[in-house]
Amino acid sequence: MPFHDSDKQSASKEVVASVSEATVEAAVDERKLLRRIDWHVVPWLALLYLLNFLDRGNIGNARLYHMQDDLHITDQQYLIALTVFFFPYALFEPPSNVALRRLRPSRWLSFIMLVWGIVMTMHGLARNYGDLVALRVLLGLAEAGLYPGVVFYLSCWYKRSELGTRVAAFFTSATVAGAFSGLLAAAISNMDGVGGKPGWSWIFILEGLFTVLCAVASFWILEDFPENAKFLNDAERSWVISRLQDDMKFSAGGEKFKIKYVWQSIKDWKTWVAMGIYMGFDGPLFAFSLFTPTIINQLGFEATVANLLSVPVYAWACIVTFGVGVLGDRIGHRAYINLALFSIGLAGYIILIASRKPSLSYFAVYLAAAAIYPTIPNSVAWVSSNVEGSYKRSATLGMAIGWGNLNGAVSSNVYRAVDKPWYRLGHGIVLAYIAIGWLCSLLFYFLLRRENAVRETGARDEVIEGVDNPRANPRNGIFKSEEEAQMEKGDEWSGFRYSL
Known part of the structure; x- marks a missing residue:
């Protein structure tokens, strides 16, 4: 039987009410339970996003x-095939x-x-341009819900001071995917001619089939929200929900859906400014992930070497991303x-725009990776x-992430073959995106700091009866x-304080 929102809300209230605070404190070891939550929630999500980014x-x-x-x-047709992915990807988030x-x-x-996973496998059977475009549209539609869904899902489990580290741990899988994709592609390309199919076809087929297997396993491995997670008992559910509510997440434990909550998001200035921030890193992210092998290749390295040279770039991004996630939670x-x-x-x-030396450009790629990837989990948190x-x-995360990803339709077209090997136009457009994110x-x-100051004066206080x-x-x-x-x-409650 489905577990509807009204059921969730009443069930969570019953759990909190039925377990006294003293009982909860006696029954719950905070550090052990947090570690158990981490192991049940984060690793599998990281694997799913690794496959998402890889595919x-x-x-x-x-x-x-x-x-x-x-x-x-x-x-030009290749760039169009990349572009059509982003429209359903952004609109359905x-x-x-x-x-x-x-x-x-x-x-x-x-x-x-x-x-x-099925759509990705079918990429390996594409025969012409029309097949490729249709498959990219379907892939964008299918992948749309994962990233914003996981980010929202994590926010339902962790306090504000804990979220950055977990999002970073989850998001480092994107950097691992960037590194692993080069190694995996170089290895799978050796299957060229097997079954009468070229090496590039096997890259899609094998990676897609592995995604299908993981999807089937996910039906049993993925946990749901805290109020109905199978690995928690009543005391632990009460503890998780209470600590989130104490952290100003008043809706922890579930709330009944009302369309006004979506309208609140649309009318909130934070949603629109957040869309600018997401635009500032998502545009560069897609340009970087789709074209790093090509850029390195055009600096004078062969295909396999270019794929392999992208590995240490992503390894560096992985280290910096996780370090920044921990730092954000520590300093706030x-x-x-x-x-x-x-x-x-x-x-x-x-540097990439000005450089004419392959070694200097390759160094600048490390700077770009160390900026783009860590910014994402920090901004999400x-x-x-x-x-x-x-x-x-x-709704806010869906709109912000959707708008940010829609800019991938632009950034996937900025690295034109006529601009190789230095791609000044592409680098310049990515530079503009980053400037928007900074501003x-x-x-x-x-604006957050100003609103906190206004609330301190009592100008936002509501009338509470009695x-x-x-x-x-x-x-x-x-x-x-x-x-x-x-x-x-x-x-918007007067007692809520924004984190800076």
Whole structure:
């Protein structure tokens, strides 16, 4: 029987009410339970995103093994095939995130993974340009829900001061995928001619079949939300839900879906500024992941060597990403980290534009990787921690990530064959994206800080029945209790403080 939101909400309240605070403290070892949550939640999600990123970007590796020649497509047609992926990918992210909250993650995420695994396998059977375009559209549609869904899902498990490390641990799989894709493509290319199929075809087929197998396993391995996770007992569920509510996640444990929560997200200025931040790193991310092998190849290295030279770049990005995730949770000032990382990215792409030496350009690629990849989990944790209400947060993340990913349609067209080997136009456009991310991060910081200051003055205080508050203003809302105000207003509640 499906576990609906109203059932979840009432069940979680019953769990919290039935287990006393003293009983919970006696029954729960916080460090051990957090470690157990980590092991049940993060590793499998990291594997799923590794496969997601691998399947999305392996077309760049396959291209080096004569895919274009065999399919008889031009450079322009190849870029169009990359572009069409992003439209369904971006447009279906917001509704997929809302669907995830209403459905069970173990079912929804596993289902979309199964579909994209099948589509990826079919890439290896493509015969012409039309086949490739149709498959890229279907792949974008199927993959749309994973990344925003996982980010939202993690935000339902961890406090704001814990989220950055977990998102970074999950997201490092993208850097591992970047490194692993080069090694894997180089190895699979040796199957050229097996079964009458070229090496690039086997890259798609084998990687797609492995995704299908993992999707089937996910139906049993993936956990759902804290209020109905199978590995927790009642005392542990109560502890998880209570600590999230104490961290200003008032909707922890479930809330009933109301369309007004989606409208709250659309009308919130934070959503639109966040879209600018996501634009600042998602545009560069797709350009970097799709074209790194090609860029290195055009610097004078053969296909297999170019794939292998991309491995240490992604290994470095993996280390920096996880380190920044830990640092963000420790110091709590994610704005400063964002500004520093975007600045490193600006330096990297300025060097790429100016350089005429392969060694210097290769060094700049390391700077770019160290800027783009760590910025993503830091920004995700920053935005997520400042949006309360599970449906509002899911809508905000869906729109921000969807808009950011839509810019992949632009950045996947900026590295034109006529611009090789230095690709000044492509690097210049990516530089502009990073500048937008830097400016929006600064704006987000100042607006959040200003709103915190306004709330300290009491200008946002609501009228709470039975509470004498001379600063309360009916324009801010009239509520029967503080708890009602928290649940109805989320992060707009006067007592909510934004993290900077």
